Amino acid sequence: MGHIRAAKHQQLRAANVFRPLVCTIIMLMTLSFHVLASPSSASEYRGLLPHRMLAGRASNQSSSFLDVFQVSPPVLSPEDAPCEKTLMVHSFAFSYGKPFVGEYSPPSCDFNRVTFNFTVVSAGRQFDRLGLMYFNDTEVFRTSTAEPTATGIEWTYIKDMTNFLVLFKEPQKIIFDLGNLVNEIYTASFNATLTATFFTDNVASAPADVIIPISARQSANNAPSAFSLPGQNATNALTLPRNVKKAVFSISACGQAAEEFWWGNVPSSNLLTFPAMELSGYSPFRETQLYIDGMLAGVAWPFPVIFTGGVDPGFWRPVVGIDAFDLREDEIDVSAFLPVLCDGDEHTFEIRVAGISDDGYGHGSLTNTVGASWVVTGKIFLWLDASDWITTGSNLVRIDPHPALHISSSVSSLPNGTNVTLEYSVQVQRHLSLSSTIKTSEGSRVASWQQTLTFSNQGNYSDGGNLQINTQSTKGVDLSSLGYSRAYDYPLWATTAYAFYPDDAFTIGASIDRSKNVQTLGQLAFPSGLQTFGFEETIHPNLSPFSGTTTVNRQNGTATYTSIPSQSRSYSSGSTEQDLKFAGVEASLSDLQRGLPDVKGSTELYHRHVLAVNSSVVEDEESFSGQTFPIYHSSSTGNQDFAPLSLKYMLGRGPYGT
Ligand SMILES: *[C@@H]1O[C@H](CO)[C@@H](O)[C@H](O)[C@H]1NC(C)=O
Ligand SMILES: *[C@@H]1O[C@H](CO)[C@@H](O)[C@H](O)[C@H]1NC(C)=O
Ligand SMILES: *[C@@H]1O[C@H](CO)[C@@H](O)[C@H](O)[C@H]1NC(C)=O
Ligand SMILES: *[C@@H]1O[C@H](CO)[C@@H](O)[C@H](O)[C@H]1NC(C)=O
Ligand SMILES: *[C@@H]1O[C@H](CO)[C@@H](O)[C@H](O)[C@H]1NC(C)=O
Ligand SMILES: *[C@@H]1O[C@H](CO)[C@@H](O)[C@H](O)[C@H]1NC(C)=O
Ligand SMILES: *[C@@H]1O[C@H](CO)[C@@H](O)[C@H](O)[C@H]1NC(C)=O
Ligand SMILES: *[C@@H]1O[C@H](CO)[C@@H](O)[C@H](O)[C@H]1NC(C)=O
Ligand SMILES: *[C@@H]1O[C@H](CO)[C@@H](O)[C@H](O)[C@H]1NC(C)=O
Ligand SMILES: *[C@@H]1O[C@H](CO)[C@@H](O)[C@H](O)[C@H]1NC(C)=O
Secondary structure (H helix, E strand, O other), rough: OOOOOOOOOOEEEEEEOOOOOOEEEEEEOOOOEEEEEEEOHHHHOOOOOOOOOOOOOOOOOOOEEEEEEEOOEEOOOOOOOEEEEEEEEEEEEOOOOOOOOEEEEOOOOOOEEEEEEEEEOOOOOOOOEEEEEEEEOOOEEEEEEEOOOOOOOEEEEEOOOOHHHHHHHHEEEEEEEOOOOOOOOOOEEEEEEEEEEEOOOOOOOOOOOOOEOOOOOHHHHOOOOEEOOOOOOEEEEEEOOOOEEEEEEEEEEEEEEOOHHHHHHOOOOHOOOOOOOOOOOOOEEEEEEEEEEOOOEEOOOOOOOOOOOOOHHHHHOOEEOOOOOOOEEEEEHHHHHHHHHHOOOOOOEEEEEEEEEOOOOOOOEOOOOOOOOEEEEEEEEEEOOOOOOEEEEEEEOEEEEOOEEEEEEEEEEOOOOOEEEOOOOOEEEEEEEEEEEEEEEOEEEEEEEEEEEEEEEEEEEEEOOOOEEEEEEEEEEEOOOEEEEEEEEOOOEEEOOOOOOOOOOEEEEEEEEEEEEEEEEEOOOOOOOHHHHOOOOOOOOOOOOOOOEEEEEEEEEEEEEEEEHEEEEEEEEEEEEEEEEEEEEEEEEEHHHHHEEEEEEEEEEEEEEEEEEEEEEEEEEEEEEEEEEEEEOOOOOOOOOOOOOOOHHHHOOOOOOO
């Protein structure tokens, strides 16, 4: 491990921000760099350093704790914030069914942007846990925890919360539900500090005027408001304001327990292929669905988040899995429903999760019965028209044929009947399109939402179910006539081999290669990330050369894990590599109804490359617009011990369960 740079962290500090539209003078100081430049066109941005205040980048390690982190694009946040509020300081120890409950009141300063700093320290042994934060009945943040070391870990995640601005303008009950359990073996609590930073900045696209939750609405009982599917019915009936000009629905959803590794689930007809190990079913395909008044209004095919105890815990220290600290929401433009939703009557919004049920002869169909369980909530973001306006329009035209499903499996067996391999393949294709003409105070326009998605998963279980290989592909394009498109690709390849020894000891050998690649043009409810780099957020071409972003984010590696329950020990070794590229994209968003936007060019804004071996970072480089800086990490030893896990845990026990 001679490559570890046991030196100090770099510090990024921005100064003299001066920015007349596209002409910008930049001076950024790091410990030894000074850069001055003034570009006049988008292409000249290449080669520049970020000229904005960046928070949450590598910070000077202030303690002996191991710094754990999620590799993600930086978020704009003032470093020395004059307007800050601490929303929570809480130790989550015996916290099952006992969320943190607090009060939020708006600060007295002016603000149009808000960021969160969620910082956690933890020492001892503990599982990964899921955390959901609400303002009253509305989920605003979903996270999960890293598994601590004996000597302690810490992490900070900075999140742009500006899309929830309207909620920050009113008092809120804070409910932070992070269920943890402490005993002689699992000793660690999660000590969390959440601060909000408020500031003003140029904002080109205004956040929503109204946000309404689709949730279990339990805040009056000081309880969290997530639905658990399929056990519950995730429906709310709502009467919306009558003057809405844009409406976006967001779905927050993740699988737990038998559904945590849904992408490795098998066709239900093959659950009992290996007598010693019952597999999880409903196929590896999952779809979250939005129904409005019982009509399918859109779908989201989830990104397979892997929590820090997932597949092989050795992968995820100190680099956690993609989105593990910030489980992202999927968005559906529902503006085409406005002529109906603005009629002053109640309408139902329901979230469902679908898998596939199959008959073992190659016939499958979507089912809203899946394993237990999915933790879901939804939100509807509304932008209002003039207060005396009533939005009307034409009838909705819907094209939503059944998805095309292809499911097949084959089991090979020995002459004496013992099954040797289970190979299966699942392919799904779906297209849907909804449109209407809506009349706003600015005139009539087409409101349309189109989705085209393809999914495939090839699975192979052998060695009595102990050897598993999955190759999954999820691709889709979502298009909205509001000038928004999102093209995504979530390839996943994972192989896991279990071996068993006396006294319940076992090992896992695993390899993984997966990515989250997304190109988003325009904006629905959530921020684009361009603000950090001094570019206003999309849509307003006068303010930014970029109408969107591309994120290419890959993690690959190998790990082995050994659990010796009789000695209450487990340890892991391995390597994880991550490469994240974030770019601004120039494209024409006019007439998106006709198909994908015309992309004219792209400019890399941020790049980070990390290699971690045996729980230590051995390479870490960050580039801003082509200028590269190393990030230094303290050398660490003794971080390869993990919470001893039972096999049952490994095979489907999410951070949410007990
Ligand atoms: C985040 O909060 C933690 C603890 O409250 C603090 O130590 C850290 O400096 C903050 N980081 C940033 C980037 O604001
Ligand atoms: C980091 O913190 C240590 C201890 O407080 C200090 O001596 C050192 O100068 C700091 N390094 C940087 C780069 O700020
Ligand atoms: C977390 O807080 C608890 C209770 O205050 C404390 O006993 C424990 O030492 C703290 N853990 C860490 C890692 O700071
Ligand atoms: C949210 O909770 C706060 C504090 O309990 C309360 O004052 C406020 O009226 C609630 N907001 C809504 C929209 O119910
Ligand atoms: C949920 O309840 C609504 C009625 O409130 C019903 O129309 C819908 O079918 C139910 N959903 C499921 C999945 O049973
Ligand atoms: C072999 O697998 C099939 C289903 O995949 C199952 O029905 C059958 O019981 C298995 N046979 C044995 C001997 O385990
Ligand atoms: C079937 O044959 C294999 C290979 O010879 C052997 O390992 C296994 O124990 C046999 N199973 C049964 C049920 O006889
Ligand atoms: C499935 O795995 C087994 C055992 O590793 C291997 O022999 C077989 O070729 C694999 N099948 C496919 C289709 O890759
Ligand atoms: C990740 O994959 C690349 C090839 O694309 C390979 O060179 C590299 O060694 C892999 N990293 C790890 C940690 O396995
Ligand atoms: C990582 O740990 C494993 C197991 O202890 C060891 O075999 C390997 O050499 C280590 N790798 C490095 C680069 O230290």
